[in-house]
Amino acid sequence: xxxxxxxxAQMRKGxxxxxxxxxxxxGDAYPSQIIEALRETKLVVVEGTLYPLLTRLKNTGLLAxxxxxxxxxxxxxxxxxxxxxxxxxxxxxxxxxDLVLTVNKTIQ
Amino acid sequence: xxxxxxxxAQMRKGxxxxxxxxxxxxGDAYPSQIIEALRETKLVVVEGTLYPLLTRLKNTGLLAxxxxxxxxxxxxxxxxxxxxxxxxxxxxxxxxxDLVLTVNKTIQ
DNA sequence: TTTAGTACCTTGCAATACAAAGTACTAAAA
DNA sequence: TTTTAGTACTTTGTATTGCAAGGTACTAAA
Numbered sequence: 001x002x003x004x005x006x007x008x009a010q011m012r013k014g015x016x017x018x019x020x021x022x023x024x025x026x027g028d029a030y031p032s033q034i035i036e037a038l039r040e041t042k043l044v045v046v047e048g049t050l051y052p053l054l055t056r057l058k059n060t061g062l063l064a065x066x067x068x069x070x071x072x073x074x075x076x077x078x079x080x081x082x083x084x085x086x087x088x089x090x091x092x093x094x095x096x097x098d099l100v101l102t103v104n105k106t107i108q
Numbered sequence: 109x110x111x112x113x114x115x116x117a118q119m120r121k122g123x124x125x126x127x128x129x130x131x132x133x134x135g136d137a138y139p140s141q142i143i144e145a146l147r148e149t150k151l152v153v154v155e156g157t158l159y160p161l162l163t164r165l166k167n168t169g170l171l172a173x174x175x176x177x178x179x180x181x182x183x184x185x186x187x188x189x190x191x192x193x194x195x196x197x198x199x200x201x202x203x204x205x206d207l208v209l210t211v212n213k214t215i216q
Numbered sequence: 217t218t219t220a221g222t223a224c225c226t227t228g229c230a231a232t233a234c235a236a237a238g239t240a241c242t243a244a245a246a
Numbered sequence: 247t248t249t250t251a252g253t254a255c256t257t258t259g260t261a262t263t264g265c266a267a268g269g270t271a272c273t274a275a276a
Contacts, residue, residue: 008207013122031224074270103204106127108130156233160257180241183254185255
């Protein structure tokens with residue numbers, strides 16, 4: 001713990017949902033694609049985190065999905081934002097900006 | 109879940125440690141004082157969250173405390189940053205700024 | 217028919233935020 | 247002097263959720 005190697009990992013908790021929904025705002029994507037998109041922005045997510053998260057978001061009506069064939073492997077599950085998901089994403093973005101302001105005020 | 113009232117609460121997870129240490133950077137404080145200081149910046153923390161967190165930080169050597177008498181109730185446990193805590197706080201601040209950049213890039 | 221690549225999914229564990237309830241001290245009111 | 251209110255520290259039980267690890271299954275090429 002004296003070593004804060006995982007500090008960013010700890011703080012990342014709670015913003016994953018926001019980031020996943022944001023990726024989908026740019027177009028439908030299947031899980032491996034989402035992981036790759038987030039990795040490119042330095043936000044590492046692993047399968048064991050993403051799959052349960054996507055299932056939760058689907059079960060609450062924020063996401064939907066369709067299956068699509070692939071010529072290079074098993075079928076892919078393309079997720080998309082529902083209208084509720086879009087609305088929720090906007091709220092998350094607001095909450096994120098508020099949090100940044102609050103934390104920055106606290107830490108000076 | 110469609111209602112994102114608790115969105116900020118969710119995202120706040122993981123930054124509490126940073127904020128608590130930041131409050132102590134401005135001077136020793138006892139738990140109730142820390143809660144009040146964070147409430148002023150709109151970051152609500154409850155006792156059941158703060159006390160275990162302070163104990164964790166003390167057990168890893170980032171915080172220390174002393175007891176001090178009070179004329180208006182039970183004695184107060186004043187926490188202070190240790191040298192290791194100061195160093196760790198700096199690392200957390202860096203991690204926080206990195207996270208903000210990363211998330212803002214992801215959400216555009 | 218085996219191997220490599222891609223992709224989805226589940227299980228078990230650990231961390232931790234929180235509600236709620238409990239303990240205990242001081243001071244003032246009844 | 248007993249009760250009540252205010253302050254403050256602490257613990258317990260629950261729910262969430264991030265992750266490592268392992269598993270299933272499809273395609274295509276060796």
